[in-house]
Amino acid sequence: MxxxxxxxxxxxxxxxxxxxxxxxxxxxxxxxxxxxxxxxxxxxxxxxxxxxxxxxxxxxxxxxxxxxxxxxxxxxxxxxxEDRPLRTLIMCSKEGHVLNDLLFAQRSGTLPIEVPVIVSNHLELKPMADFYGIDFVHIPVTSTTKAQAEAKLLELVAEHDIDLVVLARYMQILSDDLCRALNGKAINIHHSFLPSFMGAKPYHQAHARGVKLIGATAHYVTADLDEGPIIEQEVIRVDHARTAAQFVAMGRNVEGRALVRAVQWHAEQRVLLDGNRTVIFS
Missing domain, CATH: 3.30.70.260 (ACT domain)
Incomplete structure (x- = not known):
């Protein structure tokens, strides 16, 4: 039987x-x-x-x-x-550290996802996709082509029967319509600091202000930028002896760990939404 x-x-x-x-x-x-x-x-x-x-x-x-x-x-x-890997589309731009963490965890068997396609608005990370044997789709985004780019993305989601979209340092703001279309099945990672640092070179801003903690937040994507229900967070201590370049390197490690855990918990059906909060069963 x-x-x-x-x-x-x-x-x-x-x-x-x-x-x-x-x-x-x-x-x-x-x-x-x-x-x-x-x-x-x-x-x-x-x-x-x-x-x-x-x-x-x-x-x-x-x-x-x-x-x-x-x-x-x-x-x-x-x-x-329980044994079905979650079909996942990963979006990225130019920074590959988080993408590599996800693909390495998937390849090593510790992350229960299947990645049929990677989407990027740039070409820099195509060699990484080729290394892992995953189709890479380049969808440039400009202010005049944003709607067409998002329509193409949704076509890929339907074509590949995608269950989850992961923004692995994808440096484009999604439209409200796309956020609604992906409600509850799109996860993003962003650097989280106290205080918060917006714009370019956030780790350099943090270093200049002498922060003592740096970290990252993995959350569901909503129309409110970086304010969706939080799945996972991680922080590490830093001090005056660290350089801005070290802040960047340490922050990248934190981002990868937080996002991999968030994707794993989602894939294992451990995350349930309670309004703007999440319930996560260990």
């Missing part, structure tokens, strides 16, 4: 009986629960649950068994095969 492994993730307004209804439906589908986590937000009163199951049922049979509970509690519910 074939055993299939699935991740069931759900969210809904909290009220009594949710766990009982879900557990009963899983039992009906012949599931063995191998991992279960749940959380009730005291602020929004929303309920979140992530369950790993092993069963002889197919995904369609499992969804059918869960449908009555999903309907009764108005759940947002997903059933995902």
């Amino acid at each position: 074939t055993t299939n492994e699935f991740i069931v993730s759900l969210s809904c307004s909290d009220r009594p009986g949710i766990v009982h209804a879900v557990s009963g439906a899983l039992l009906e589908a012949g599931c063995n629960i191998t991992e279960s986590q749940q959380f009730e937000s005291p602020e929004t009163h929303n309920f979140f649950m992530r369950v790993s199951v092993a069963t002889a049922s197919t995904a369609a049979e499992l969804e059918l068994a869960l449908a009555p509970a999903a309907g009764a509690f108005a759940m947002e519910l997903r059933v995902t095969p």
Whole structure:
């Protein structure tokens, strides 16, 4: 008998009986629960649950068994095969450190994604895509071609059946329409400092101000620039002995680590949205 492994993730307004209804439906589908986590937000009163199951049922049979509970509690519910890599499109510009971190983690088997295509508004990183054997699509962006460029991107998302778009230091601001089209399935990385430094050479600005912490934030893409729901953050301490060039090198390492973790958690269905916040099951 074939055993299939699935991740069931759900969210809904909290009220009594949710766990009982879900557990009963899983039992009906012949599931063995191998991992279960749940959380009730005291602020929004929303309920979140992530369950790993092993069963002889197919995904369609499992969804059918869960449908009555999903309907009764108005759940947002997903059933995902646990061993299916998430089809991911990566966008980049000229800096390749984050792109390389993602591709190396994927190639080494520690990041459960499949990358059929890389999109860039420049050509500098095509050799890296060629090294990893991934199709590279050059889509230049200017003020007059932005709409056409974004339309081409959405065509690629549909053509390659993309589940997730990752902005790996893609240095273009996405339009509000594109942000809405990619809602909940696009992740960005940006440098995060206290205080914040905008514009060119942020690490050099931070060095000039004598900051003591540098870091990075991985978040979902929204129309509010760099203000989407946060998935992961990392910071490291720096001091007066560090040069601006060292700030840049250290910041690049932090950016890569934070983004890889965020993409991994998303791919493993560990991230659920609670308004402008995220619930992340470890």
